[in-house]
Amino acid sequence: MTRMHGGTDALGVPEWDFSTNANACGPCPAVLAAVQQADTRHYPDPSYAALRESLAAFHAVDAARIVLAASASEFITRITACVTREGGQRVWLPEKAYGDYAAAAGAWRLETVREPAQAQLAWLCEPSSPLGGAEPFAPQVLSTDAVIVMDLAYEPLRLEGKSSVRGDALDRVWQLWTPNKAMGLTGVRGAYAIAPRHADALGRALDGLAPSWPLGAHAVALLQAWLSQAAQHWLAQSRKQLAEWKARQQAMLAGLGWHCLPSEANYFCASAPHAIDETALRAAGIKLRDTRSLGLADHWRLSVQPPQAQAALHTALRLQRETLT
Missing domain, CATH: 3.40.640.10 (Type I PLP-dependent aspartate aminotransferase-like (Major domain))
Structure with a gap:
């Protein structure tokens, strides 16, 4: 059985990794x-x-x-x-x-x-x-x-x-x-x-x-x-930052026509308005998590990432959309 996980793969550590749910404010x-x-x-x-x-x-x-x-x-x-x-x-x-x-x-x-x-x-x-x-x-x-x-x-x-x-x-x-x-x-x-x-x-x-x-x-x-106490205080502060980044990330994807599902955590699932070239994204240093192995078809799970990572994702997705049109 092939185990499906996010994060590092045979190509190394992704520069912009939306595939794992680690705290993007970290490490503590x-x-x-x-x-x-x-x-x-x-x-x-x-x-x-x-x-x-x-x-x-x-x-x-x-x-x-x-x-x-x-x-x-x-x-x-x-x-x-x-x-x-x-x-x-x-x-x-x-x-x-x-x-x-x-x-x-x-x-x-x-x-x-x-x-x-x-x-x-x-x-x-x-x-x-x-x-x-x-x-x-x-x-x-x-x-x-x-x-x-x-x-x-x-x-x-x-x-x-x-x-x-x-x-x-x-x-x-x-x-x-x-x-x-x-x-x-x-x-x-x-x-x-x-x-x-x-x-x-x-x-x-x-x-x-x-x-x-x-x-x-x-x-x-x-x-x-x-x-x-230091770690728990840092964690509480990071949750506030992640909430701000999450709202910004979901708004960015919605602007590109994605449909974001509700979530209470530092990640969420979304469906794209067109096919996504995952290989091209990975070549650009961006990794997403396909949710088929998690029981959800036609969606991607994205962890909340900082604005710089969001900007890289926005650019890559916009280029793919323009290529299709």
Whole structure:
């Protein structure tokens, strides 16, 4: 199976990258400094005791509920394996979603079902990808006995609205956090999940399936630093900047005849008024994300980027339009 992701490809790092949802204001200075100063001469503490305690305090949960992961994708694969090992046979997936959920289910030969009540494993993501909104089936999923994972990769980059899963409902789900996007440092891989209440057995099973030292020194530094007051203040300020850039970017595309779908996050989907020559855009240093692998045909997902990047995109799209006419 070919995995579809945004960002760097065989042509290298795009000059103007609209294909990934990393915080375009990044990298966060405080977190970047922590990563650069990480002690790579030694193994991290294999129990990650201090990191677990810090993450637990930040989220006001018991440290025993923290499960560390090498990345969100690694956790997706591991919890799918764990549920399958415990007898799970069926999975429910959002209609439009990140492809790794389905890839992991396929690797473990889980049957994808249409009704959440039939599943032993179910996935939610808010803000969702690619649309950046709420999951309409969340109430049905939350009413089941399935192992439910809530992917919160983009919650720190929410620019408006609130998650439909909050309060006591969060204690029913596995909360999967990947701060590298919010911190603008996607090259540093590291994630963690908060287990539901009374999920001790599955938490121990997940830890048992993990390799030794799933997090290297750079990931530990990133996860510790993202909890800091400096990082959270920077993140709050960046959301204000991203909201301004988002309005400008959507207006620019609308002026070229694009139709932008609503979104609560630092990205949105849009359809073009004519065919887009993706190869020509990439040659010009611009990369967009086709959303077919995310379950949405005839659209592109664009992350919010600074005015200079928007200007480059505007020029390239205008030239393509003029060529067609």
